[in-house]
Amino acid sequence: MTHRSLWRIPASRRRGLLAFVPALLLALSGCVTMYQPLASLQRPVVVDPQVANFQGLRMAVRCVPGEHFSASNADYLCRRLQNLFTNQGAQVELEVLEPGSSLGGVQAGPPSPPPDLVVEARSRQVHYDNSKLLWAVSICTGTLVPAVTETTVALDLAVRGHDGALLAADTLQARFVRYMGVSVWTVNSLLNWLVRSDEEDLGDKTTRRDFSRDLYGQVSQLAFHAHMRSVVLRGFEPAAAPAVPSPAAFAPRPVPAPPPVPAPAPR
Template sequence: MVVDPTMRNFPDMRLHVYCVPGKGLKPAQASILCQRMAVLFENQGASVQTFIEDPALGGADAGLAPGTDETARAADLVLELEVEAVLKRSHPITYAMCWFSFSIVPMVRETTFTQRVVVRDASGFLLASDRYRGRLVERFGAGVWTGNWILDKFTREPEDRLTGEAASNDLSADLYGQLTQLVFNARLRREALQLQPVVDPAGRR
């Protein structure tokens, strides 16, 4: 089942979002990420609380210290976001060519990242997890910018444009769709587990 992130997929659901600062995610960036996650899921009907910390260190959500935090127990689901690795690589030859060509030849920079996503219930039980890997190739220079601007202005459809915020918006839309699907699947699993009868070792329900 493919979930549309523009619909009310999580009415009345209480969601805690942890954006974990680290080597690949500065505290300011983690704050922005959490703000965007809050908007994403609030638009889908959820009640969202955000935290800029590692739940393992805070001893709150994620079930890492079950029963020690009443706020954690109030959540239906806990979403943890952590950027595990960011690798940036520049191409010195393209920098030199850009300089000597007065930026007609673009300079090139690559960024690869890995993002870990975990969804748990308030007790810490793991419901869903995934890793998203991405690669960004950025080209800077008057020549490439002018060419793309002309194509965006006169040729490309709005969804195919590359200048302005188009590339960033495309990346965000893709990530938001994947996160929505993962949280939706976790919610379904949580509901299914709640419906299952408890069986003791003697076989009695």
């Protein structure tokens, strides 16, 4: 279609066509998200999330939605955490609270025994950067110049005992840099294919894998520390929790490899 023939198209269809061009460019261009662990997420993990670390323990997972943490996202995170702890032998109930509501409110029906551990999760957005100018340049150049979006999110975790005492708390922060453009997608795909090993590959799939591995590992470690602290604070009184291992458990053994991503429950 020549420049002259474009102007022969009726104005209404021309506008539609012109609006279609950026959409087509965006659809054709690729998106690459890089994940960078910030506070605490890159720490090593000792506990193996694939073994029964919380056998017989009653746990509750509570997710509190907030300004940038919708109820559906809170529900999604809660279900993932429920699955994580269930895989490790715990009996887990979950609760998605309204923002600002108090924890441990009055329950309808017969009172159930309080959970041994309560994992409370809140998420917030620490930083967001999205340059409209760069988006305009990206579209004008057919996404050869990539558009860049940057988000830093924090997950505040607190683990409480059956009496509400705070046993462990931590804040995990992750930074995601998303590049949108055909050039960056091509260069990254070529590097993945030719230069990088499978573990070093960069892209959306590996970002999800790496972030899940870090997040689930850190949450498991934090919950295990809280569990051990509650065992000590209880004076080693027998509970549903597994017994403290004998000194034989301290025999030297290889340090466990980084935990693989637990299989998430389908939504």
